[in-house]
Amino acid sequence: MLDSSSNPCPLCGASSAATLSQVHLSDVWQAYAEQWATAFSDDVIAKYGDGPVALRRCGRCELDWFDPALEGDSGFYSQLFTGGIAYETWRWEFDQAAQRIVDGARVVEVGSGEGAFLRSVLRRCSSVEALEKNPDAADLLRAAGIKVSEDDVRADALVRPARADVVCAFQVLEHVADVRGFLSALATIVVPGGEILLSVPNRERLFRQDLEPNDCPPHHLSRWSPRQFTAVAEVLGMDLVLVECQPPSLYYTRAARQRPVRMALRPVTGAWMAQLAGRATARVRMPERRHARLVAEGRFASRGEYGHTMFAVLRRRG
Numbered sequence: 001m002l003d004s005s006s007n008p009c010p011l012c013g014a015s016s017a018a019t020l021s022q023v024h025l026s027d028v029w030q031a032y033a034e035q036w037a038t039a040f041s042d043d044v045i046a047k048y049g050d051g052p053v054a055l056r057r058c059g060r061c062e063l064d065w066f067d068p069a070l071e072g073d074s075g076f077y078s079q080l081f082t083g084g085i086a087y088e089t090w091r092w093e094f095d096q097a098a099q100r101i102v103d104g105a106r107v108v109e110v111g112s113g114e115g116a117f118l119r120s121v122l123r124r125c126s127s128v129e130a131l132e133k134n135p136d137a138a139d140l141l142r143a144a145g146i147k148v149s150e151d152d153v154r155a156d157a158l159v160r161p162a163r164a165d166v167v168c169a170f171q172v173l174e175h176v177a178d179v180r181g182f183l184s185a186l187a188t189i190v191v192p193g194g195e196i197l198l199s200v201p202n203r204e205r206l207f208r209q210d211l212e213p214n215d216c217p218p219h220h221l222s223r224w225s226p227r228q229f230t231a232v233a234e235v236l237g238m239d240l241v242l243v244e245c246q247p248p249s250l251y252y253t254r255a256a257r258q259r260p261v262r263m264a265l266r267p268v269t270g271a272w273m274a275q276l277a278g279r280a281t282a283r284v285r286m287p288e289r290r291h292a293r294l295v296a297e298g299r300f301a302s303r304g305e306y307g308h309t310m311f312a313v314l315r316r317r318g
């Protein structure tokens with residue numbers, strides 16, 4: 001159903017979008033309690049409410065985004081981090097990104113958390129700088145000798161444009177209501193010929209559930225597939241250098257091969273035997289060495305089997 005009454009797409013600005021579903025925040029709060037043992041206080045819940053939020057797909061760039069965009073504030077995040085989630089110490093895209101950073105580069109990372117990535121490139125860069133709004137994480141970065149600003153990137157870009165060879169934002173875009181403004185700020189900070197490195201969760205990943213609470217507002221406001229990076233390049237007037245999809249883990253590729261066997265056998269053999277047979281089949285069809293070879297050859301993407309994350313590189317025209 002095309003719904004022209006929605007807000008414009010936060011990436012490309014198109015005003016036509018289809019409504020894919022409605023997410024009720026009451027279900028999100030309940031899922032946090034059940035899946036993450038995280039209970040939010042009444043004042044956080046009251047701020048966002050229990051009501052429905054529409055998940056829309058842009059008619060032009062096909063970004064999926066939540067309308068209205070209920071961005072998580074510091075109250076929401078301090079309770080989320082007290083509960084279930086933590087910054088990850090290493091991520092798949094950090095390796096992809098590190099390969100693109102030449103010695104002596106000036107690097108700015110936006111939303112750097114506790115700085116796992118910046119620390120890994122610190123010694124071989126001529127300067128590294130973090131923009132991080134979480135004051136606890138910012139203190140840790142300072143203690144590691146990394147220059148930090150707690151300003152919003154849009155304000156920062158206005159006063160200090162064109163200062164970085166590489167600007168990184170890993171797992172940030174999906175949290176941002178003003179996608180276009182955020183991306184434009186990154187493009188302002190990078191010098192001509194420099195690169196923006198981005199990562200976001202891939203909505204086409206294996207076993208994505210509609211009600212993963214962390215994939216809904218207020219935590220995530222948009223869901224991405226590889227195609228939207230073409231729109232990012234158009235919006236910014238930059239060249240899209242590459243989009244890479246993280247391959248699925250051994251666990252998920254086996255689970256995908258297990259499921260049809262389990263479903264088919266369950267009515268005949270019962271759940272327990274069906275599960276055993278499913279596991280055995282998956283191990284035979286996807287031994288560890290085969291998984292490693294398919295990862296090395298980049299073969300999962302051609303089968304439409306994706307892991308969690310996508311990594312994209314855009315270059316500012318010189």
Ligand SMILES: [Zn+2]
Binds near residue numbers: 010013059
């Ligand atoms: Zn769009």
